[in-house]
Amino acid sequence: MEKPKDYYRILGVARDATTATIKRAYRRLAKELHPDRAGRGPEAFQDLQAAYETLADAERRRRYDEMLAHASHFGPLAWSFVRRPAAGDLRRPIRPGSLSGEILLTPQEARAGGVLPLDVPLTAACPSCEGTGGYVFDCERCAGEGTIERRLPVPVRIPAGVPEGTVFQVSVDDPAVLSILLTVHIRQL
DSSP, X not given: OOOOOOHHHHHTOOTTOOHHHHHHHHHHHHHHHOHHHHOSOSHHHHHHHHHHHHHHSHHHHHHHHHHHHHXXXXXXXXXXXXXXXXXXXXXXXXXXXXXEEEEEEOXXXXXXXXXXXXXXXXXXXXXXXXXXXXXXXXXXXXXXXXEEEEEEEEEXXXXXXXXXXXXXXXXXXXXXXEEEEEEEXXXXX
């Protein structure tokens, strides 16, 4: 049996991505891969359209996920972990509002590639007290700090055979972060 195409990988989204995230990924990639603009064949664009049509429809997505579960003999990629650079690290984000981090992969993960579902911690103004920390009493949600920590899910597409030291600049749809710079390190076993 032929292995089905991984529509999540084609769109560059995590398996638990929302419909809105799938739509944003499709729009961005459709501009890049459209045959009139890209100067390449229509195959990549047709795969993108099929991926979007399948994953944007709840019932078709459920059936596709079931088919993937039965067709795959392997689990999802076991990404090692993502860590922040040390405090004295000289690499700094290029633009203000950018974050930097490192991706540690095993040699097998680097050869295989895939989509890394990254969960970025962000500090944001507390929506309950609008960042004031409270007027008379401390805000219960942020304990008077005026900020809360939230998580920003960002799927990062890692190409197969990625070399040591590769730096990815990932743009996100969030006003708190302009971009994320990720450096790949391959962990020797």
